[in-house]
Amino acid sequence: MKLVDARGLSCPEPVMLTRKAVSAGELPCRVMVDNPTARENVTRYAQHQGCQVSVAEADGIYTLTLSK
């Protein structure tokens, strides 16, 4: 599964990297982010693209799994 490591990247880079993966049809994919803002932004973007999003959190790292 494609892994997008967007930890530590500032707004809007996590969404841009996610967009790149979604546009390339690399679904399902996992996106790793390390702050709530990026989690919300990636979730919102993915859901607008018709993806289903599940989120797991461990040690301040959010792993979002995107699928269609």
Add this chain to the structure above:
Amino acid sequence: MDFKQEKAGIILAGLVIGVIAAVLVVLGNPLNMGFCIACFLRDTAGALGLHGAANVQYIRPEIIGLVLGSFLLASFRGEFGSKGGSAPVTRFVLGFFVMIGCLMFLGCPFRMILRLAGGDLNAVLGLVGFVCGILLGVFFLTRGYSLGRTYKLPALEGRVLPVVQVVLLVLLLAAPAFIHFTEAGGGPGAQHAAVLASLAAGLVVGALAQRTRLCMVGGIRDVVLFREWKLLAGFVAIFASALVCNLILTGVTPTAYFKLGLAGQAVAHTDGLWNALGMLLVGFGCVLLGGCPLRQLVLAGEGNTDSAITVIGLVAGAAFAHNFGLASSGEGPTANGRIAVLLGIAVVAVIACCNTFGKKRGE
């Protein structure tokens, strides 16, 4: 929180912020300056003696409140996290030149909205420049621009800027001789609401901005990049509510809080080209920074030390602007200021190119 709730939340927050901004003017802040992150950081720099412009020296409690409001809410919600290390010196330079752009226009993006809501049509040209600057930044973002990753830091690092705000509050209240305050009638620095009102306003707006991620640059950037209207809705709500408040206040008080036109606007000049170029520099620089000056204060409150460095860059830019005659006045821009803005656009463009095409970063 679902999308509709998110959007309703940021619109509500924007409406509240617009009212607070209008009320601060009634309580004593300069016209169309309920909030201005650039002006208020500049005033604070002056109060600390970092520049000698006697008309703009006051430790603005709104700034203290914004950082502490964000810090307190982020801590309460478990969102405070000390981090940094994403090109701090580059961010300092960007912050510096964003301030040069703001002081050419005479306001940050937040004040640009408040100036529009006060009928100041010079801000329309500022908005045009701001959008162009954002588009320039987006051009580089879509080609891979990145300042690299932040990393976790000891909690103490992220608490430094909030603690500095407490120290500033003590200095404001104690008013020792080495802190400079504009004398009554001596300029915008002397026009301010009472300390407690300004501080409370800052705390509320800081908390609302932390909760909603409100960002003046992000609003336009996200619409262009993702057709995402959430942040822009907050922007529009601030404008709408400040406009309605100004119209009501103009109707029920002897003061003209809304005056449509170009000439004779409060703390503004009518040089359209330089209003636009100043805000172009602001928009461009802020996209590369990842957020407007308000957002940088809020992120600094959340423990982001890169944003804290950016804020220090903004303060340094303000000090330089007034020490070297770069800042505009009601009379218009200065020759030095024009050169500084052009230099700033060039420097920001070089930073954008180096971090887009120079080396692969971010992935």
